Amino acid sequence: MAVVRDLRVLLRFQGFRRLLAVRLLSQGADGVFQVALASYVVFSPERQTSAAAIASAMAVLLLPYSLVGPFAGILLDRWRRRQVFLYGNLLRALMAAVTALLVLGRVPDWLLFVSALCVTGVNRFVLAGLSAALPRVVDGERLVIANSLSPTAGTLAATAGGGLAFAVRLVVADSDAAVVLVGAVLYLSAALASLRIAKELLGPEPALLRPRLSTALAGAVRDLRAGLRHLAAPPRREAAWALTAMSLMRFCYGAMLVLLLML
Template sequence: MAVVRDLRVLLRFPGFRRLLAVRLLSQSADGVFQVALASYVVFSPEQQTSPAAIASAMAVLLLPYSLLGPFAGVLLDRWQRRQVLLHGNLLRAVLALTTAALVLASVPLWLFYLAALSVTAVNRFVLAGLSAALPRVVDGERLVIANSLSPTAGTLAATAGGGLAFAVRIPAPAGAAADAVVVALGAGIYLLAALATLRMSRGLLGPDPSGERPRLAEAVADTARGLAAGLRHLARRRRAAQALASMAVLRFCYGALTVMVLMLCRYAWDGDSGVDGNGTSGGGSGALGGMTLLGLAVVVSGVGFFTAAVVTPWAVRRTGRFGWITVCATGAALLVPSLIPPFDPLPVLAAAFSVGLVTQGAKIATDTIVQSSVDDAYRGRVFSLYDMLFNTAFVGAAGVAALMLPPDGRSTALVALVTVLYAMVAAAMFHVKPSDDHQDDVSGTVTSERPTTA
């Protein structure tokens, strides 16, 4: 009820309503495009899907966030943000249509990746622009609430967009034409997002034209030096560094298991394995195809993420932040080897829920540790490093999985590796003394000027 009340208050700001509409449309298109990319790479009969191909697709989706993210703000403080949102979404619509044409033309996979990489690279600027513009459309008193609700709404929109893509793709016959239709659907929603930006005045979202800005090269160099300073500060905050290291390992495990599930859906379960009345896989039933099972895995993993958001505050009060990371890693170390082999759908779906819960639960605790352990003056830079580490760990896991997985995705060796990594995190976090849980806590003072309102 409190969330609904807060949202009603925020929606009274015309600028916030319009900016939120752009975010919802833009991120729902992201969800559609990402599912289309996965469908074409993993399930298209025209492609000989391999773990290496999946690893390449994940690099396309995530590396722009990691490499461009810290530097996007340099340009967003120089360009009109409303124009960034307008032209960014128009450009993505054109690039997505180009990608759909490439799918129909059955071009080499590297050319498809190049087009998809262009779409996701522009996405980094659009998302950063949405966040940077937020203080211009709500007052200072409600900025924290807006920062909480707006990205959450965007995540839900991306999930809904992915669901829409699954709904369009699953009933269609396998083939490039169906994948191209889903990509074109994403292009249409990107176009709607661009049109929605026209409801805002050109200067509404800033930046202030009277502000003094350094030269571009100097600004980029300052950003690089800022990241280095953030890394040095993090080295002095031992607990924050430990939490980030553990989160990187947990994210690595999540990425490796994600590639495994994708390969299982493509080869072990796609049309050759259904789920019978006893809950075990049966050959040749075709009752649940691989695409359907992938959609179910995404849903149950998302339910695990939501469950983590609900239970983590309660759990941290009882176990401490490092204690909760220990519990999460221990649970994963016990559940993953007991659920995944012999690689039947229902146990793997149960593992998807469990891994989603423990990964997100540990991340929430890690976010809190970093926020409370790092000086306010360094938080932005440390979280930029956190974002880079988070995404590169996932891409690195996909690369390792590509080396270890057989074509059908059934790898007890990968399950064993992931189990050992979970156990190592649990052991390392267990040895953090309860009295050390708040050792590096700092009391930062947050100051802000009252922003321009809509």
């Protein structure tokens, strides 16, 4: 198969192999953590979960993509990406362990959601850094293939992590806290795997001139506003309608999912 052949070629690059290991461990841990959070919030009989609690759990998982995503690149251009993987996964391991303690302590939902939001918020930086680092570990000829296969492998790892979470509950311990701790161990493993990558290998370029952080953040906000104005202009109304339709579709999908879980 062409996919297997392409992957075999990419795995000859030592930097790609090590970066892929970080991705697989990191996104596998994401799958474990997300299933544990959903199980605790949605499927705990003693909690008598409401629709608002389910919607809050979904927001915790998805909100960082909307709020952090537009600004992640600005910070990644200032931090060594290897260090983002190291400290980001260490922080997520710590916060996942804290989340496990909160699950055991039966704390109010808002406190649990804040802890979980910290884990998923850091995840946005890690995923963006993994994509930004790819050009540093493969050559230009194979970059498109790497950009295709690497995120796909990460999605498969997240799915496998979800399966691992169910297996832990069935075989080891019927406890959401235990599953969260498994996720914490995988985050720690991802942090340790990142140490095999040279600190300077993944960039960014130290000599690259960058604007001040405040200036860059303000520029990102201006660009977002300019994009909205661009879509609002009469010649581009078709694109605005397409984005509106997609947003409504995703909203209805979320509402139906919450309804299905409640049933």
